[in-house]
Amino acid sequence: MNSEIQKKADLDKYSIIALIIGLVVYPILYSTDFVGSIFLPFLSDQLTSSLLNDNERTEWWYFIFSNLLFHWIPFLFIRYSLIKNNETWSSIGVDWAWFFRHKNWFIVFFSILIIAAFILPTIYYENELPVRSQAGFIGPISTLERLVAIVVIAFTAAITEEVIFRGFALTRLKRLIPNPWFIVPIIAISFVFIHGEVRDFGQTLNYIVFS
Numbered sequence: 240m241n242s243e244i245q246k247k248a249d250l251d252k253y254s255i256i257a258l259i260i261g262l263v264v265y266p267i268l269y270s271t272d273f274v275g276s277i278f279l280p281f282l283s284d285q286l287t288s289s290l291l292n293d294n295e296r297t298e299w300w301y302f303i304f305s306n307l308l309f310h311w312i313p314f315l316f317i318r319y320s321l322i323k324n325n326e327t328w329s330s331i332g333v334d335w336a337w338f339f340r341h342k343n344w345f346i347v348f349f350s351i352l353i354i355a356a357f358i359l360p361t362i363y364y365e366n367e368l369p370v371r372s373q374a375g376f377i378g379p380i381s382t383l384e385r386l387v388a389i390v391v392i393a394f395t396a397a398i399t400e401e402v403i404f405r406g407f408a409l410t411r412l413k414r415l416i417p418n419p420w421f422i423v424p425i426i427a428i429s430f431v432f433i434h435g436e437v438r439d440f441g442q443t444l445n446y447i448v449f450s
Contacts (some may be wrong), residue, residue, distance in 0.1 A: 253320040254411050261313040261403040262425065266432030269309045296370065299384065302377065303391050309433070310399040317407045349389070356385035381438035404430055 250258075290358060321330065326337060338345065346366050362383055372378030379388040412422045
């Protein structure tokens, strides 16, 4: 019995790898656009010009799909860690059944978002879509972009960030650090770097408080 408790208290190699990927590698690569700097030299001149051109939407699509990549890879490492340790999602506080119990609310919510995706472009922009959204760089413009944004924001960012930074990181770091007040700053600082480049002290402090 004691050995079983001790085993649960220790971190195995799969959990350690998942933590490093989620709390260190992912934030650093995301905030420095490391992947973009690697692939940019191999892209065609036309595509590179399109990415760097403020008058085209290529950069927005690059941002969206890079977010998919950066969010789901750490998530898959966590899933693999749970499988290798014969642990369920409940071991990190995730209850997928909750979504099914409240499925009617989600159906209504996403139906509204989908309807809005078809209506809002006409309301905001009438017949001519601009190059840049009124909401800023990450704001979607067309109906297609809004539908994709629903998937990326609602399913990708919302789910994966909760699993990575709240569920997995909190429960696994607690096996090493009993006091949660030492765990929260670690997660908060990591959370800062997955929301873009840290440009100044004020922005950094704002992200830390928000996280």
